[in-house]
Amino acid sequence: MKDKLLLIGGHGAVGRIILRDLLKRGISETNMVIAGRNKEKMTSFLASENLQIESRVLDINQEIDEKVFEDIKLVVMCIDQEDTRLVSQLIALKIDYVDITANSDFIKQVNQLPNTSEISVITSVGLAPGLTNLATTDFIKKHQPKAVVIDILLGTGESHGEAAVHWMFDKINQPYQIKQVSRQIKNFTLKRVVDFTPDLRKKATYNFNFSDQHILNEQYPDIPITTYFGFDVNLVSNSLHWLNKINQLGLLEKKGTINILKKVMQKEMIGSDDFAIHISSGKKHGFSLYGKNEKEITGKIASLVIFRVYQKEEKLGISSIESVCSLEDVLSETPVKMYQEK
Numbered sequence: 001m002k003d004k005l006l007l008i009g010g011h012g013a014v015g016r017i018i019l020r021d022l023l024k025r026g027i028s029e030t031n032m033v034i035a036g037r038n039k040e041k042m043t044s045f046l047a048s049e050n051l052q053i054e055s056r057v058l059d060i061n062q063e064i065d066e067k068v069f070e071d072i073k074l075v076v077m078c079i080d081q082e083d084t085r086l087v088s089q090l091i092a093l094k095i096d097y098v099d100i101t102a103n104s105d106f107i108k109q110v111n112q113l114p115n116t117s118e119i120s121v122i123t124s125v126g127l128a129p130g131l132t133n134l135a136t137t138d139f140i141k142k143h144q145p146k147a148v149v150i151d152i153l154l155g156t157g158e159s160h161g162e163a164a165v166h167w168m169f170d171k172i173n174q175p176y177q178i179k180q181v182s183r184q185i186k187n188f189t190l191k192r193v194v195d196f197t198p199d200l201r202k203k204a205t206y207n208f209n210f211s212d213q214h215i216l217n218e219q220y221p222d223i224p225i226t227t228y229f230g231f232d233v234n235l236v237s238n239s240l241h242w243l244n245k246i247n248q249l250g251l252l253e254k255k256g257t258i259n260i261l262k263k264v265m266q267k268e269m270i271g272s273d274d275f276a277i278h279i280s281s282g283k284k285h286g287f288s289l290y291g292k293n294e295k296e297i298t299g300k301i302a303s304l305v306i307f308r309v310y311q312k313e314e315k316l317g318i319s320s321i322e323s324v325c326s327l328e329d330v331l332s333e334t335p336v337k338m339y340q341e342k
Contacts, residue, residue: 017300075090149192153230196288
């Protein structure tokens with residue numbers, strides 16, 4: 001009987017948050033399976049959590065025997081992939097799939113697969129993309145703006161996962177295209193000052209190549225949507241802008257520099273664990289979503305989506321978070337809070 005939920009990378013930084021939250025939502029340990037390449041790490045994690053959950057060894061970069069999935073109803077992917085071979089295999093096997101990746105190139109590849117009404121394939125289910133998509137959709141429906149600006153604030157005092165840190169600094173010197181500018185631009189070129197909440201106050205944000213803006217620009221082709229990003233410590237954000245101005249952002253791509261930055265961002269050495277998302281037309285009268293511990297919130301939002309897909313009989317085809325839940329659902333079922341500008 002196909003009734004089990006398989007978490008690939010369920011013992012990782014975000015995967016374990018999703019696992020714990022799904023158990024709280026009522027999915028039993030006997031219906032959960034975690035998978036990854038390292039049996040020892042999975043066994044150690046399950047023992048430390050006192051969980052009686054099955055673990056299976058598999059490598060997503062290798063051919064996977066169909067027998068691995070013979071009792072699986074839903075596969076949740078908590079690690080990044082280089083191609084869509086596994087997604088195509090699961091579609092052929094009629095197994096539902098949820099992916100928490102923030103990689104816009106991969107999400108685009110998934111969206112270009114032949115659609116199907118027989119299963120659900122859901123992407124964009126974290127903070128950005130994910131919560132930013134829900135917030136932008138809500139803002140567009142209510143205000144019909146000519147443009148949308150998404151400002152994302154992350155705390156330098158939060159312990160960020162190694163994969164997240166590597167992803168951020170790996171992309172930092174890569175130019176990209178936005179609708180408002182005719183040429184490609186670098187990250188940390190365009191500046192804004194945003195008043196997220198009364199407690200967070202004004203913070204500097206800069207354009208950054210988050211995937212949500214690309215996904216949303218395809219969804220709303222007539223509305224330019226741009227994402228800006230900053231840290232809760234203005235000095236950090238402004239220093240990255242300064243490095244960009246003197247053409248030294250490339251320093252952050254060097255292995256030695258990345259290793260130092262990983263240690264700093266994983267040790268909660270400065271700043272706070274605050275996060276916030278601000279949605280506006282680029283002017284006033286927007287709103288902010290905020291809270292503590294971005295990694296925890298990412299896992300809880302993903303868990304909400306995963307639980308609903310697992311329980312839902314109706315199949316959604318290849319889609320995103322908006323087909324599963326609304327901004328109101330996230331606000332009522334997670335610790336995310338809203339601040340409305342006056």
